[in-house]
Amino acid sequence: MTVRTASVSVQPAAAASLNATDRGRLLSGAHHDPHALLGAHPVPGGVVFRALRPYAQAVAVAIDGTRTRLDDMGDGLFSCVLPLDAIPEYTLLVTYDGTESEVQDPYRFLPALGELDLHLIGEGRHEELWTALGAHPMTHEGVLGTRFTVWAPNAQGVRVCGDFCHWDGNTGFPMRSLGSSGVWELFLPGIGEGTLYKFDITRPDGTHTLRADPMARRTEVPPATASIVTESSHVWGDAEWMAERAAQHPVHEAPFSVYEVHLASWRPGLTYRQLAEQLPAYIGDLGFTHVQFMPVAEHPFGGSWGYQITGFYAPTARLGTPDDFKYLVDALHQAGIGVLMDWVPAHFPRDDWALAEFDGRPLYEHEDPLRAAHPDWGTLEFDYGRREVRNFLVANAAYWCEEFHIDGLRVDAVASMLYLDYSREPGQWVPNEHGGRENLDAVAFLQEMNATVYRRNPGVVTIAEESTAWDGVTRATSEGGLGFGLKWNMGWMHDSLEYMQREPIHRQYHHNEMTFSMVYAYSENYVLPISHDEVVHGKRSLVSKMPGDWWQQRANTRAYLGFMWAHPGKQLLFMGQEFAQGAEWSEAHGPDWWLLDPAYGAEPDHRGIRDLVRDLNTVYAREPALWQRDTDPTGFTWIAGDAAEDNVFAFLRHDAHGTPLLAVSNFSPAVRHGYRLGVPEDIPAWHEMLNTDAARYGGSNVLNQDPVKPEPHPTHGRPTSIQLTLPPLATLWLRPA
Template sequence: MAHRGDRPVHEAPFSVYEVHLASWRPGLTYRQLADQLPSYVKDLGFTHVELMPVSEHPFGGSWGYQVTGFYAPTSRMGSPDDFRFLVDALHRAGIGVIMDWVPAHFPRDDWALAEFDGRSLYEHSDPQRAAHPDWGTLEFDYGRTEVRNFLVANATYWCEEFHIDGLRVDAVASMLYLDYSREDGQWSPNEQGGRENWDAVGFLQEMNATVYRRNPGVVTIAEESTAWDGVTRPTDSGGLGFGLKWNMGWMHDSLLYVAKEPVHRKYHHNEMTFSMVYAYSENYVLPISHDEVVHGKQALVAKMPGDWWQQRANHRAYLGFMWAHPGKQLLFMGQEFAQGAEWSEGHGPDWWLLDPSYEASGDHRGVRDLVGDLNAVYGAVPALWQRDTVPEGFSWVDGGAAEDNVFAFLRYDADGSPLLAVSHFSPVVRHDYRLGVPETGTEGWVEVLNTDAARYGGSDVRNEEPLKAEAVPAHGRPASISLTLPPLATVWFRPA
């Protein structure tokens, strides 16, 4: 709390571990979680946790996204003071706390907000506007001052009463569009004849402006899946006013690429590079969230092709690419140790995979060690986070090496100090691979992270000695280095 707002979130390390509290360690209370969660997250080096909804909800299978008690932490794990105790424990460990906040809809339970006084009060009076077509819930009437006050006050309540450091706002797209998931004849246009829900736009602007004014240093994050312009633009410039936005395009495209067999990836090379076309249109978070590891989508490692060794290698290479790519990171629980099963709210992550008595536990502990090292290097190297939102923080070395399944780029900090990231998504070793580098005046470039290292479960193909920059032009640069690329790996280099 004391350091909240010391610097803008866009210019600070921001690495998020997403948690469903009720299933992270099933059966634990808030106070028992306070004994385990902070130390686990701190050991992995994440800067924040994101808690899936903790507001009271009647149906556990909704994962908390169908809220009835907007002003109460769920009693499943304890009292409000117990929840405060957990937040305080995370803060004492130096970990920020983000929570999912759901102002897009609410359940129809007649004992909750639906027809609260016998008529449409919180929901829209127009049945077409009131009913959410996807979830069987009701949508708020954002045009009513009383409803906006209820929700805006709720956002500030969590920040002020429970010291929450950020709100991730769920299902923003469903709020912004009158025709969201609706067919012709199921919606009516706005007064200008368009499909924008201007009442919802006004509410989101009011909510963001109020939260930032009353709670400096808090961040709001939009889960917004369309190309709505200005999601993270300030409200005084006509934007919605969020601090960050989930980059759903990057998530979709990059997962599509890594799910392909390596021999076919060259035909999908642009799936990994296209995100840089729009990388600075908003302030982005790169999310590998709970939504990507449920309902038949498979766990992250299970999406990868090949045998078990190759799946883990792909998994590690992908995480290395993700941590180096412009934008903040979010990883859902269980993916940090390559759990092979999908997540279910009915049971927790497969912690037994890390038990030394399990013969393959080293495979999973190796991936977890990598995540810890990714976060450690990430936090120590400003080039990876200081200029996430400006083009000057990134340049391609080679974004077109489709035949090799290679992506090479540079990240820069505010002083221009670079980090070279090279991701190689082929299962072969490439020797004497030449890449152009900036002239730094140093003796060479050294590996600072290699996802193929033996301690992570890799084949340990390394560049042991500093790589001397030679006066051999390559990729439009006057100097270059010749390196060895490990199979299915990401390697980071810095000037010696």
């Protein structure tokens, strides 16, 4: 724009000045409505133009090519009154260090957030909250810029600051309060993709705190903590996957085997896009149906593995941008692999730039210190009874599923949410309104989250990490349940690992540790997890838990995996365990991949167990008996559940048509020749389709010749039976020939 010197007269400065109260509040960042003071406003005698530009040498207003210099009112305030009948289109000419820049005035714009958004936020029912709060590049009233919005109901004032104002709170841009919603809003022209920002909040006591945006969709790489303005340009290529996901059977009636991954350490140093080139091929080769990422949301301390989150809406910047993360999910989908992720709504850390006492008072955390402080992790628990907080979390669950096409959320630490007395001594907690220990607010939140996610995202699954006997974790919310699709079977995991760690000679006295799971197997829809939690902090890796020499340790591991894949429930295995890594996992270096590389003298023993995992997944996927009736008691029958002295377990799995699969595990190092098992009389012959003792897996190659034919010899209450040779420390799978 070409401008010329003003030809209009300027009214006296007194007409453009502010009263002492408004001036003081504005300059201290404590004014609720800066738009009423700054910008252009009709006044007696014309229109007042007022700008707050600390450290500016001069400010002028440009109207239709004509410029008028504003009077310097001190403290960065500039103003004048022009004899105009109406507020015109105008820009500001701001001079710093002798350089003049023409800019749009942020305070000439109407709010860029709609009344419906505010209504839904106030009701705690904005299911797409990420579209309303945070930083959003947009065109508003014909001008490009970014709308900033933040919920801070206790603040006296809020200013946006960032790299555009040299992180000086005094030069930040004051936001306006949008009434009783507690939301503050400002449209900043000329601000766009890549801009770093935070909110400078004036607390109720007048002090200031600089906070990252709770709704930030992108962050700086830790340890830096700024939020970043972002917008997505990723074009999804997984339409076929998404359509099939929506149309498929429920997860509990489908094959579901999960490879759990810590992205930053799977192969250290890889970005999201580099992972997209390697991870789908590796998981696809092993035959897992899904990958589960340990928490992806931004977290300040890498050693927390992502379980102490500060940026609930932002994928960690350590590995790339949000679009880079979308690229990884897209690549996995196009390879036919579902993507699950850990989601952590149970707590958040106390970092003073994040959520803790966000606007000067407890906001996201409970106002009762006993309810707010998590007793185990030094963190804060969310206030699930506050509708805006509940909305923040429910929308967050939907956000990951909808913006990043995540296929399932594994919800961390559900037990710590459900109980008021979790890890608390008497006197440290207060019973609920009915006198019980249940956290009714958390129950309502989990029900709302599950119902919302399932309604909005067909084919998505939610999974509870819940270690207690809470009734109805996977029961529908309409029937009073929590509404999860699946639940981790922590009891099975604990009992079976306790059994496996015992010397075989002692296992007969603990036989029930392997059979007890079937007493409650159909009380919920279960996942059998051997997760990262079981291979850290001195618990040893899976193979290192096993007794005996190296051969026996590997044989025990193979037999256990065969038993696990045949047991009712879905499977989850943490990275490194698929090739019997001997060392505990460490986020500092990840799996010991060299164990698989012959160039480094690697033993074939590790490759053999990886080959077994591949075959387990392959056979599992094609045998409906192993997954179709996981939650139906008629899908399982014990053949020998009481053979304690032999350390043997034998059972049948049945598909929807009744076709059986026979699984037999011998957890003794002795070969058992001619071991007789009762079988259904209508099967003319059996085929051994998997034997964990096969030589290609590193076993002793004790196999059964095909076909195995039944004999009219009553055993186990059945008129016919078969004789098998049971290899040492091995599991067999047989199906009708």
